Amino acid sequence: MDNDKSMEKSKDLLKNRKVKAPLYISVYGDILNMIKEGTFKNGAKLPGEYTLAKQLNVSRGTLRQALLLLQEDGLIYNRQGKGNFVTSSKAKIEEGLEGVFHAPLRFNIEKYDDILVNVDFRAATKKMQEILSMDSSKLLVLFEFTYRIKEQNVCYSTLFIRYDNIGGFEVDLNDKVKLMDFIHNYIENNISNILTNIRVVSVRDFIAKKLNVPPDDKLLCFDEIMYSNEGVAIIRAKSYFRTEYYEFFLNRK
């Protein structure tokens, strides 16, 4: 392809576009501007679709096409029966995945109403023994986190630590707030490297039940192994996210 020729072709494209840019694109631009200018602020609800359509002088269908585009760009999100909301840009300006230990606490687009914590002990499965390079006589401490929004479980996260790694600390396993602080501190002080595997999985019975989603629903899964300064695997964490409640960021240099 000759560059001059394609330049011509593209100018034609420009001219044509000016005449026939679809209405929903310009509506998209209008709403984008209103968000930009602060007419609709972070986390705020947009006017109802009927109202907004009337305001913008388009049909509801056209408005919805524009709203879908905005959703696709992560600028708004919506909830049936509630409305359309401007996505809080908190995460965008703060640290991304590259500097965050526990993703469930950072990348939720709505605030949690509740976090359930459960602590238990487990014998290590073969896979766990291999990952954490331990034998079957050692015990694992299992932390189980369930994150909730409006009576719905939106994230289920498990964290396995070798008991002999944290047994020495004085931790009250009942005080869940302190417990989470402890874990956070423990990770911050003892972990130097996290290998994360990210994939989308169709969940089966166990996880489907935990998150109360239909089986075969697709969830985002973070499978993480955390290594100490000495390169020893200490923690394995696995988190399942209901996709419509999360948005992740990563900063690469």
Added chain:
Amino acid sequence: MDNDKSMEKSKDLLKNRKVKAPLYISVYGDILNMIKEGTFKNGAKLPGEYTLAKQLNVSRGTLRQALLLLQEDGLIYNRQGKGNFVTSSKAKIEEGLEGVFHAPLRFNIEKYDDILVNVDFRAATKKMQEILSMDSSKLLVLFEFTYRIKEQNVCYSTLFIRYDNIGGFEVDLNDKVKLMDFIHNYIENNISNILTNIRVVSVRDFIAKKLNVPPDDKLLCFDEIMYSNEGVAIIRAKSYFRTEYYEFFLNRK
């Protein structure tokens, strides 16, 4: 909870487990060992489920439970009508997302049979003007990549660059192999920072058609803005992945 008491409780748990560990767990362990030991190598097909079940002396149902666990751990993947395959561990030992420019080329779990490349020119939409801080008189070059496995589109990726950024280079827009090399080199030499937004989206008509998936199918979406050494946004890339063909890694320190 008292630590001694919970230790007792957990020992009980251990004892119980020894007796009634489900069969599919031990089958899971067996297969894991076989993969570990190289009986089944990277990318290799496992024996058919009927055969394997007979080999391991369990029912096909039990075997399948174990296979599902292995899938959940990303160790194998399966394809209806073809079989179960050991996931290539290439990505696991190489660099993760933190050091990769173009994710579609690194995180596919099967080899691509084909990559389609298309080049076009576009006028900048409002959003694009804002992102790339340009006015509407400027042109964008659009690169469009479609990654294919066995006649199926598994990833669709677009890359927008300001024309004035690459117009000076002598690039033959028809030689697609050289084109991809050029882009890769351009990014490597001119980009110092990439901000990635990761989310799972229900795709509508346009993308659904590009990847030939039913509408409302959930795809993983990477929305990226690439910045030059001077902190200027130069490239916007957007990639959609069919989730069953990809697995991502991230190394955080």
Added chain:
DNA sequence: GGTGATTTGTCCGTATGTATC
């Protein structure tokens, strides 16, 4: 816990313009 109002989700029918052959 039930009821009704509000809000989004979905579907239908109709009409128009555009691209393709």
Added chain:
DNA sequence: GGATACATACGGACAAATCAC
């Protein structure tokens, strides 16, 4: 020019989720 297919746009109707009372 004609036939066809498709995207765009509007309006109406009902379903489903949410919330306030």
